[in-house]
Amino acid sequence: MAATLPAQKDHMGRNGRFEPQTSPHQAAETSCKRGIYRARLAMSIVWLYAPQLLPVRAANLLHGLGYVEETKIYFDFRLKVGSLTTDKPKRRPRVPSVPPRTGTWRDKVHPFFIKSAEMSKRIVILARSDSLADRQEIARLNKDVMPEIMREAELLYDEQQAAGRIRHLGFLKALGIDQLPPGTELPDGEFIYRFLCWFRFGKNAEQLTALYEAGDLKAVKQMHKLRLEYDMWKLGKVDPNKLKFKTDLDHFVLLNGGLDLGLEDLNPDQLAECFDELCPCGRVHEPENLKKLRRRIVKMFPPKP
Numbered sequence: 001m002a003a004t005l006p007a008q009k010d011h012m013g014r015n016g017r018f019e020p021q022t023s024p025h026q027a028a029e030t031s032c033k034r035g036i037y038r039a040r041l042a043m044s045i046v047w048l049y050a051p052q053l054l055p056v057r058a059a060n061l062l063h064g065l066g067y068v069e070e071t072k073i074y075f076d077f078r079l080k081v082g083s084l085t086t087d088k089p090k091r092r093p094r095v096p097s098v099p100p101r102t103g104t105w106r107d108k109v110h111p112f113f114i115k116s117a118e119m120s121k122r123i124v125i126l127a128r129s130d131s132l133a134d135r136q137e138i139a140r141l142n143k144d145v146m147p148e149i150m151r152e153a154e155l156l157y158d159e160q161q162a163a164g165r166i167r168h169l170g171f172l173k174a175l176g177i178d179q180l181p182p183g184t185e186l187p188d189g190e191f192i193y194r195f196l197c198w199f200r201f202g203k204n205a206e207q208l209t210a211l212y213e214a215g216d217l218k219a220v221k222q223m224h225k226l227r228l229e230y231d232m233w234k235l236g237k238v239d240p241n242k243l244k245f246k247t248d249l250d251h252f253v254l255l256n257g258g259l260d261l262g263l264e265d266l267n268p269d270q271l272a273e274c275f276d277e278l279c280p281c282g283r284v285h286e287p288e289n290l291k292k293l294r295r296r297i298v299k300m301f302p303p304k305p
Contacts, residue, residue, distance in 0.1 A: 105270035109262035112156055116149055117254060117278040124250075124280035157182075160260065168259035170301035171252075176204030192240060193230050199245040200226065250281040255294060259303075263294070 106114065123141060126134040160166045172178035175194040177186065197205045201222045208226070211219030232238040254275065255263060266274060268287030271294065275285040 105266050105274040108265050108270070109258065109274065112152055113258045113261035114278070117258070119145065119149065121278055121280040166260055167303035168256065168301065170256040170297050173301045174198045174204065176206050189234070192233055196229055197226055199247055250279055251293060254279055255297060
């Protein structure tokens with residue numbers, strides 16, 4: 001006997017077509033990453049290029065995760081005898097493949113990078129909390145620990161520079177400040193302006209200005225948005241720690257800070273293992289994704305020969 005639909009008036013739409021009701025049992029898959037932007041100590045530059053931005057204050061460097069939410073609802077229109085179902089067979093969650101941890105990546109990475117990245121991770125995690133005690137701990141680290149790390153960074157910079165091993169300047173190029181002499185002080189306003197320009201539009205301030213002056217319509221719109229957001233920040237109406245960008249700054253900053261200190265030589269599995277230990281995002285990292293990100297950064301910001 002052929003299956004018949006239950007006579008339910010609510011299931012019939014205005015156009016005479018069948019419109020299933022939303023059921024609590026309707027299968028849905030939601031994937032999202034949530035994050036907050038927070039001020040962090042000047043660690044990403046301190047790792048290797050501290051002299052080129054000193055003395056940038058701690059609140060200058062912003063760091064965080066993007067926020068992406070995507071909801072997909074699947075409707076199974078297959079009929080069962082005597083009833084209609086919107087249930088879809090559940091599938092097992094996809095579990096990232098995690099290779100056995102060997103720790104061999106530590107043999108290829110400079111000890112100072114590990115030390116500074118571990119401190120950076122600690123600070124970022126503390127900054128996520130609204131606890132007064134955690135804020136006080138950040139202030140203590142800034143006062144008692146950071147000066148020593150800054151001194152080590154300066155010594156390492158001189159050593160790397162003399163040996164010709166400073167090749168990757170991705171973060172500085174993104175801000176358009178890779179040509180500034182060591183010891184240059186970058187005011188808060190200029191840092192915020194350059195930071196917003198790159199992470200909002202993928203151009204440094206000089207590039208966007210050149211396109212704007214050439215009459216490029218897209219650049220004109222972007223310049224207006226940039227100036228508005230910057231002015232709102234100056235008026236205290238925009239909190240840089242709560243801004244959202246497409247770029248995952250945890251990965252971008254950590255990878256850029258370590259390319260000259262050993263990350264360039266790690267294979268994908270070692271790179272993922274390194275990020276699992278040092279990245280503050282708290283997620284399991286896929287080797288292929290990090291490999292692609294490293295290749296993209298190197299292509300975007302070619303190293304010195």
